[in-house]
Amino acid sequence: MQGEQGRLPAGFLCGLAAVPGVGRIVGCIICSMKQYQTIEQTIGGTPLVRLQRIPGQFGQERGNVILAKLEGNNPAGSVKDRAANSMISRAEQRGEIKPGDTLIEATSGNTGIALAMVAAVRGYEMILIMPDNLSLERRAAMTAYGAQLILTPANQGGMEYARDLATSMQAEGKGKVLDQFANPDNTQAHIDTTGPELWRQTDGGITHFVSAMGTTGTIMGVGSYLRSQNPAIQVVGAQPAEGASIPGIRKWPEAYQPKIYHPEQVDAFEYIGQHEAEEMARRLAAEEGIFAGISSAGALVAALRVASRVQNATIAFIICDRGDRYLSTGVFN
Template sequence: MRMTTYHTIEDIIGSTPLVRLQRLPGEAGAARGNVILAKLEGNNPAGSVKDRPAFAMIREAEARGEIQPGDTLIEATSGNTGIALAMAAAVRGYKMILIMPDNLSVERRASMTAYGAQLILTPADQGGMEYARDLAARMQAEGKGKVLDQFGNSDNPLAHLQGTGPEIWEQTNGRVTHFVSAMGTTGTIMGVSQYLKSRNPAIQVVGAQPAEGSQIPGIRKWPEEYLPRIYDPQRVDAFESISQSEAEEMARRLAAEEGIFGGISSAGALVAALRVAQRVENATIVFIVCDRGDRYLSTGVFN
């Protein structure tokens, strides 16, 4: 008898759907010849775009001989990378310590511990993610584990250079003219930009950043000393500042009017995509829905 080979959970990461928005574009859509497409990364097994770099960082570190199953991994996270790494660690046999500011949603905390990770909460009023990143570095220096460092690890954008970017190119048959993404670690926008511009340098890459005073999970504007080392400003053509109220309102509209239940940073990217659509004609605009809205229910955003 012939052996049947079945997929593992790791095998089904990626190849996420790309769907057309029908109502939200309004006059910025078909009337101007524009198409706005949502890349549904919440369809990954741990629920976000971060599944891609999480497995990539572990696989590549193993290949270099830097880690092996049974080791302890450490990462500072605002949520999605931590959940993805917790899943990847469970699959590949690692202990996982995640460090996260204490003002982030309880759904994120519960998801991390469900996968078996140890969670350390840091006081948001003492520096938030910057504090968490510093603590992770200290713990590594004390020999408590290996920091994968999503902010400085080239395997983060590599996952999108090899996966997300080619998928968008193929799914649009090379017609994509604009790519829009929230900017956090910047891994997604860096890797996708590098791939798409290698196929067509005219493609415009737009980054969504928080407006002054806004706090949007997954969208950050880092102080200079904490700017991710993987970030290359030459790969982003333009920026859109998104307010917290705009992102939250758009998250509700995206679910209620398009049936796409995405997170707040996903909605921020859509706000940016719609602004682009108001300025251009005959464009194919792709934005990333980086996670699912059920990760934010306890925040009251969808009430």
């Protein structure tokens, strides 16, 4: 009486039991359980919302619409949930790792939090290496998921130092580095999910895609997919202006350039100052009700600059994470 893979056929027990005065029981535990998702299955499918107030003269007057993809709605709170799930699950499928193994990653925060979540679900030990000048909320989130956190002195090289330490730990046999900076599974996550979502949500009408640039997995993957649907779509990257220190927006030294990054696939760059990104983060919350991180606000600054130059455009940008990850920095005070 069992169906494929040893399970009872759907509906086999439904209605078999009867209660006097009530009649048949219309459902069963087995059938109901099939309808529930795991936490991993809730990654993606994030909303795309129209900004109403901030675009001002660069919006409706010019026929432009500016859309925000709310990646903070992912279960671990950022766009990096997609990449983390992709890197771990695909490596597992290839037989490169198995539950119980130790994984290592250098991170500025969001990737580490996402990896810690997926590692917890799939049964891996997670070691995360992060510069010590990043927010307390990020540290707490990583350890809440059970990850071991190693803090490195920011004044000794920041993320570059953290990446070198991760590589040396792998060489010493302490675990496997997933390496978000060189791992094609990072980019593939956005080719498979984020890009198609944006295309569907705009009914193929998107004309410009804007993203902060850190590991560059998001901008590479989304840009690649969107261009496969319409080569005329413009891809715009937000990078830090001279002297700016914005978590999630980086311009890497040549020796540390992410291997997944292909600069020819980005049509234009907008250089974002720290003060304007922080001010825009406050405006996003106060004027649009979107509580977002600083790199997300930097991407919006870039999107507004694009909107000031074009007409009748549909401009989508990525809200990378939520603002509550930055409360201890004082930026929202």
